[in-house]
Structure formats: C-alpha cells, structure tokens
Amino acid sequence: MERKRDMEGNKKAWILPVVFIVLLAIIAALLAALLLQGRNAGNVAETTSVPVPTDDSGFKVGYATEGVTEVEDPEALQRAIDEAFEKAKEPGVALSYRNDAVSANGVDFDCYIANSTDNAYDMFIDIYADQALTDEIFLSELLRPGQAFEKITLKHPLNPGTHRVYVAFTQVKVEDGEQKIHQQVMVTMDFHVAD
Numbered sequence: 001m002e003r004k005r006d007m008e009g010n011k012k013a014w015i016l017p018v019v020f021i022v023l024l025a026i027i028a029a030l031l032a033a034l035l036l037q038g039r040n041a042g043n044v045a046e047t048t049s050v051p052v053p054t055d056d057s058g059f060k061v062g063y064a065t066e067g068v069t070e071v072e073d074p075e076a077l078q079r080a081i082d083e084a085f086e087k088a089k090e091p092g093v094a095l096s097y098r099n100d101a102v103s104a105n106g107v108d109f110d111c112y113i114a115n116s117t118d119n120a121y122d123m124f125i126d127i128y129a130d131q132a133l134t135d136e137i138f139l140s141e142l143l144r145p146g147q148a149f150e151k152i153t154l155k156h157p158l159n160p161g162t163h164r165v166y167v168a169f170t171q172v173k174v175e176d177g178e179q180k181i182h183q184q185v186m187v188t189m190d191f192h193v194a195d
Helices: 002-048 076-089
Strands: 095-097 100-103 108-115 122-128 136-139 148-153 161-175 178-193
Touching: 095 178, 108 122, 108 178
Parallel strands: 100 178
Antiparallel strands: 095 108, 100 108, 108 148, 122 136, 122 161, 161 178
C-alpha cells in the first residue's frame, strides 16, 4: 500500500513541471505574436503620424533624420520575415558520418560519410585540411539521400599522424533549372594516417 502511494506521488511530481513548460511555451507564442503585431502597428503609426507617447519626465523619442532613406518597398521587410519563417519550418541538415577515417598511405581513406536518408535534398561533401578552408583535400559529386562514401581519395597526401579536418555537408536544390545551395553544415573529423 505504501509503495502504491509513492508511485502516485511520483506521477504527480512530474505533472507540475510539464504544466509549467506548456504555460511558458504559450506565453512565448503570445509574446511573439504581440511583437510581430507591434511591428506592423509601428508601420501604421509611422505612416499616419500618431504621436509618440512621453513619460512624466518629458522624455520623447524623436525620428531619425540623418543617414536614413525611404524604403522603396515597404512590404519588403514583411516578405523577408515571412520567408525566414517559412525556411525555419524546413528540417535542417541531417548528418550521418563516422568521426574517424583511417589510411595507410595518407591519400586513400576508409571512412563513412553519407547523405542521410532523413534529408530531402542531394548533397556534396567538401573536406579541408585547415580551419581557414584554403586547403581543399576532397570534393565530391552529388550524393542522393541514402548514399554514402566508404572510401575516398584525397587530392594530396596527409602526413603520418592524426589530422583534424573540416567537412562541409552542402545540400543542393534545383530552382528554375539551376542548382543552388540550400543549406550547409560544417563539422570536424579526425583523419588518421598510419606511421
């Protein structure tokens, strides 16, 4: 009987944090909606010359007059915001790779670098030997989702030892008949060359 009461108490203990998190999410959504509504209302206020309220000390925010120009397309900002929200709804780049690659000769590496089946776009892999991304050692052709490299050959050999390399997973989509970069994610991998 005592154990049953403990279990009921544990069930009740997690309900309160869940309710709190849900309430925070609702409040955050309402604040975001109010902020967006406030931006639109600010545009209306600016065009209709509604006076800016002052506080008791007489402080008033004035309008910028130097270094500003008129916006050619007032709806451009809203379109940019709408596009950003639409892009945010898309899934990110799903990664699928093994962190370590090994080689006996510094050129031919056994590895696992893939375009995850969770991705919707083709991608190519670009690998650099330096953090500044100036020494490109591998550039692939496109991989469809679900395809992987298990062996790659570098453009030039790496010396014996362990090398931290910089790998770009770049998604490509076709728009108006042209390939365009959709999203890109950079990771590091360790390439090991036998002594």
